[in-house]
Amino acid sequence: MGGTKIRAAIVSSKGKMIARKYCLTLADEGPESVINRILLAIDHLLSQSNIESSKLGSISIAAAGAIDFVKGVVATSPNLPGWHDIPLRDIVREKHGVNTFLINDADAAALGEQHFGAGKGVKNLVLLTLGTGIGGGIIINGKLYTGLHGSAAEIGHMTIDVNGLKCNCGNIGCLETLASGTAVAREAIRRIGQGEKSSLTQIVEGKIENITAEDVSLAAQGGDSLALAVILKAATYLGVGMVNLVNIFSPEMIIVGGGMAKMGDLLLEPARQVVKERACLLLARGVRIVTAQLGDDAGVLGAAVFARQQLSSKS
Amino acid sequence: MGGTKIRAAIVSSKGKMIARKYCLTLADEGPESVINRILLAIDHLLSQSNIESSKLGSISIAAAGAIDFVKGVVATSPNLPGWHDIPLRDIVREKHGVNTFLINDADAAALGEQHFGAGKGVKNLVLLTLGTGIGGGIIINGKLYTGLHGSAAEIGHMTIDVNGLKCNCGNIGCLETLASGTAVAREAIRRIGQGEKSSLTQIVEGKIENITAEDVSLAAQGGDSLALAVILKAATYLGVGMVNLVNIFSPEMIIVGGGMAKMGDLLLEPARQVVKERACLLLARGVRIVTAQLGDDAGVLGAAVFARQQLSSKS
Numbered sequence: 001m002g003g004t005k006i007r008a009a010i011v012s013s014k015g016k017m018i019a020r021k022y023c024l025t026l027a028d029e030g031p032e033s034v035i036n037r038i039l040l041a042i043d044h045l046l047s048q049s050n051i052e053s054s055k056l057g058s059i060s061i062a063a064a065g066a067i068d069f070v071k072g073v074v075a076t077s078p079n080l081p082g083w084h085d086i087p088l089r090d091i092v093r094e095k096h097g098v099n100t101f102l103i104n105d106a107d108a109a110a111l112g113e114q115h116f117g118a119g120k121g122v123k124n125l126v127l128l129t130l131g132t133g134i135g136g137g138i139i140i141n142g143k144l145y146t147g148l149h150g151s152a153a154e155i156g157h158m159t160i161d162v163n164g165l166k167c168n169c170g171n172i173g174c175l176e177t178l179a180s181g182t183a184v185a186r187e188a189i190r191r192i193g194q195g196e197k198s199s200l201t202q203i204v205e206g207k208i209e210n211i212t213a214e215d216v217s218l219a220a221q222g223g224d225s226l227a228l229a230v231i232l233k234a235a236t237y238l239g240v241g242m243v244n245l246v247n248i249f250s251p252e253m254i255i256v257g258g259g260m261a262k263m264g265d266l267l268l269e270p271a272r273q274v275v276k277e278r279a280c281l282l283l284a285r286g287v288r289i290v291t292a293q294l295g296d297d298a299g300v301l302g303a304a305v306f307a308r309q310q311l312s313s314k315s
Numbered sequence: 316m317g318g319t320k321i322r323a324a325i326v327s328s329k330g331k332m333i334a335r336k337y338c339l340t341l342a343d344e345g346p347e348s349v350i351n352r353i354l355l356a357i358d359h360l361l362s363q364s365n366i367e368s369s370k371l372g373s374i375s376i377a378a379a380g381a382i383d384f385v386k387g388v389v390a391t392s393p394n395l396p397g398w399h400d401i402p403l404r405d406i407v408r409e410k411h412g413v414n415t416f417l418i419n420d421a422d423a424a425a426l427g428e429q430h431f432g433a434g435k436g437v438k439n440l441v442l443l444t445l446g447t448g449i450g451g452g453i454i455i456n457g458k459l460y461t462g463l464h465g466s467a468a469e470i471g472h473m474t475i476d477v478n479g480l481k482c483n484c485g486n487i488g489c490l491e492t493l494a495s496g497t498a499v500a501r502e503a504i505r506r507i508g509q510g511e512k513s514s515l516t517q518i519v520e521g522k523i524e525n526i527t528a529e530d531v532s533l534a535a536q537g538g539d540s541l542a543l544a545v546i547l548k549a550a551t552y553l554g555v556g557m558v559n560l561v562n563i564f565s566p567e568m569i570i571v572g573g574g575m576a577k578m579g580d581l582l583l584e585p586a587r588q589v590v591k592e593r594a595c596l597l598l599a600r601g602v603r604i605v606t607a608q609l610g611d612d613a614g615v616l617g618a619a620v621f622a623r624q625q626l627s628s629k630s
Contacts, residue, residue: 066597075597124462136563140455147439147565147598154562154595159555162476162488171558171593173477240474243486247469248451248563250462278486280469282381282390283462 001038001063002105003027003079003132007296008041010049011304013057015116017297019049030082035091042096058099059092060307062108062299064135069150072102078168079132101307103144104151105129105299109292110137111144111309112302113255117293124251127292128155129258130238130267133168134176138249144306156180160240178237181213181260188216188230198226217263228266235267239274242289246275250283257292264291316353316378317420318342318394318447322611323356325364326619328372330431332612334364345397350406357411373414374407375622377423377614379450384465387417393483394447416622418459419466420444420614424607425452426459426624427617428570432608439566442607443470444573445553445582448483449491453564459621471495475555493552496528496575503531503545513541532578543581550582554589557604561590565598572607579606 006025010018021041025034038061046053053059065077072089074080093100110127113119119127123142129135134156138145146152156176157169164173177183192198192208200219204210219227242254260267272289279287292298323336336356340349353376361368368374380392387404389395408415425442428434434442438457444450449471453460461467471491472484479488492498507513507523515534519525534542557569575582587604594602607613 066595068597138563140460145455145564148567148601149565149597151597152563152565154598157562157595158473158559159593160474160477160488162493162552162555163478169595171562171595172555178477237477240477240487244473244559247472247486248453248467249460250464250467252463278474280381280472280484280486282383282464282466283469286463 001025001034001061002299003064003077005296006034006037006041007300008038008045009300009304010045010051010056011301013308015301015304017300019045021045021048025080027080031080031086034080035086035088038088038092039095042092053096053098056096056098058101058307058311059096060101060103060303061088061092062103062105062303062306063088064105066154067102067104067151069103069146072100074102075151099307099311101303101310103146103303103306104135104137104153106135107137107144107146107151107153108300108302108306109135109257109294109298110139110255110302111305112294112298112300113257113292114139114142115305116301117298118255118290119253122253124249125253125255126153126155126245126249126251127255127257128241130179130256130260131181131258133182134180135258143309155241155245158241158244160237160244175237175241179234179241181258184213184216184230184234184260185211187233188227191226191230196226199224200227213260217260217266220263220266231263231266232270235270236274238267239271240278242271242275243279246279246284246287251287253288253290255290255292257298261291316340316349316376317614318379318392320611321349321352321356322615323353323360324615324619325360325366325371326616328623330616330619332615334360336360336363340395342395346395346401349395350401350403353403353407354410357407368411368413371411371413373416373622373626374411375416375418375618376403376407377418377420377618377621378403379420381469382417382419382466384418384461387415389417390466414622414626416618416625418461418618418621419450419452419468421450422452422459422461422466422468423615423617423621424450424572424609424613425454425570425617426620427609427613427615428572428607429454429457430620431616432613433570433605434568437568439564440568440570441468441470441560441564441566442570442572443556445494445571445575446496446573448497449495450573458624470556470560473556473559475552475559490552490556494549494556496573499528499531499545499549499575500526502548503542506541506545511541514539515542528575532575532581535578535581546578546581547585550585551589553582554586555593557586557590558594561594561599561602566602568603568605570605570607572613576606
């Protein structure tokens with residue numbers, strides 16, 4: 001469940017998707033309505049594939065936001081209005097009576113990519129999801145790192161500009177304020193608002209406040225110099241964030257997923273350059289910085305992996 | 316082995332120090348001379364306690380700098396001139412013929428504090444050593460996290476001010492440039508140089524370029540307002556670094572060691588305040604920010620713990 005879409009699937013023990021369902025979150029309608037859509041999606045999958053819920057190994061939910069894994073609660077979620085301490089895990093468990101798990105969506109994506117995507121066989125990796133915000137997932141020694149409450153890796157909320165803008169999260173100068181899709185759109189709007197010329201003005205038919213990161217990416221691919229400069233700036237900040245991750249974790253791999261990953265090397269190459277120039281030499285040696293491979297399936301597949309790991313560690 | 320001192324000990328399997336030896340590093344004399352002092356310290360300990368080296372379970376060396384654990388090499392060390400790719404582990408092993416290990420000093424301190432000090436029984440913690448520089452050690456699920464090459468956790472070299480000063484490490488605006496002992500001394504010298512009044516001028520008998528972080532601490536304890544302001548500023552930056560650690564790791568505990576830890580709550584209380592105000596609520600819940608308990612013994616004891624863990628994981 002993300003701020004925009006709900007994706008659901010029945011996944012086999014080998015990671016094959018047996019049935020899929022997709023719907024809009026319509027987060028503005030509030031938690032009750034969203035929860036209903038989640039329950040309907042599950043019902044739809046079960047009837048579509050003619051499976052009873054008692055035959056499921058488990059139900060695993062990956063949700064955007066701060067997740068208290070131990071309590072099975074969505075503590076808060078910046079893009080889901082009204083979600084405060086919602087016991088989503090138990091609501092779903094009570095209806096279906098099978099083992100149910102709740103984790104953070106970027107954590108799930110990290111597990112998905114590690115098992116079936118860009119990070120196959122990699123023991124230590126960090127995944128960043130670059131979209132409206134910036135999420136993160138950390139795999140250490142082959143396992144998801146969850147910290148004290150089960151929702152660590154808020155990598156987007158690491159300060160890299162101590163004199164920077166206040167972030168929605170309450171912190172200052174977070175990576176998210178400088179390198180997210182929102183930051184890219186904001187910067188393009190600001191510069192065009194100051195009178196700079198760009199093909200973006202035509203793309204959004206003069207409504208420059210409607211510019212999105214996707215528009216900026218499109219314009220950049222068409223050679224628009226303002227769009228290219230805005231992406232380069234975000235990519236440089238992204239690189240600074242990656243330097244921090246390399247100096248702290250010395251991971252084998254950093255995977256970039258989320259909508260902005262579609263920019264590919266336009267975004268990653270300047271970031272790699274910053275890592276090469278600034279990170280501690282020994283720690284950066286061998287680190288691969290790559291785009292995610294599973295797209296929107298990473299979260300669903302990763303949630304399934306997580307459930308399987310939890311069940312096998314119990315037994 | 317640090318930039319200033321070499322501390323050596325024979326440690327029992329229960330963490331008791333049977334014999335101790337202390338000498339100066341005299342790093343300016345270069346690697347060969349320092350290595351000789353390390354070998355002499357070992358010889359001294361053995362003869363002092365009437366033990367043959369064949370009776371040692373292992374020799375474990377904790378050294379300042381970037382350590383390639385796999386190769387047993389000191390890759391670089393900012394405070395040890397001339398140390399580049401020195402195979403310290405094998406030099407010591409060849410002389411004594413027992414299992415020999417080499418790790419980073421802050422990593423060793425983290426293990427020491429986790430086993431015998433402030434972090435006893437804590438499974439996920441981050442240790443920061445605040446001295447001339449800022450080092451770090453990370454314990455995850457009860458184990459030292461070493462990353463791809465065995466020397467992760469360069470927490471002092473995380474950018475928190477992307478528009479800040481260039482750091483010795485090559486990165487920009489590192490925590491170390493803002494919150495280390497060196498940063499504290501530099502800031503005091505800068506402000507007094509601009510004509511501000513402070514009791515520090517008397518403490519160093521007018522030679523303001525000689526001011527150290529210890530002097531600033533002394534002056535602050537005496538109520539000197541410039542010294543208090545300088546420490547508050549460093550403590551605030553330290554807090555920003557801790558916010559990043561909390562948002563990334565959600566650890567149970569952050570331990571502050573190194574010379575500056577002696578400032579105690581003068582340093583830690585403002586840092587705690589920043590964490591309270593800025594870190595993600597869920598992730599900061601329950602985190603304890605405390606000073607180290609073992610002082611200069613943390614590294615020696617932690618090195619012994621590390622060797623024991625390595626040997627038991629082999630067998």
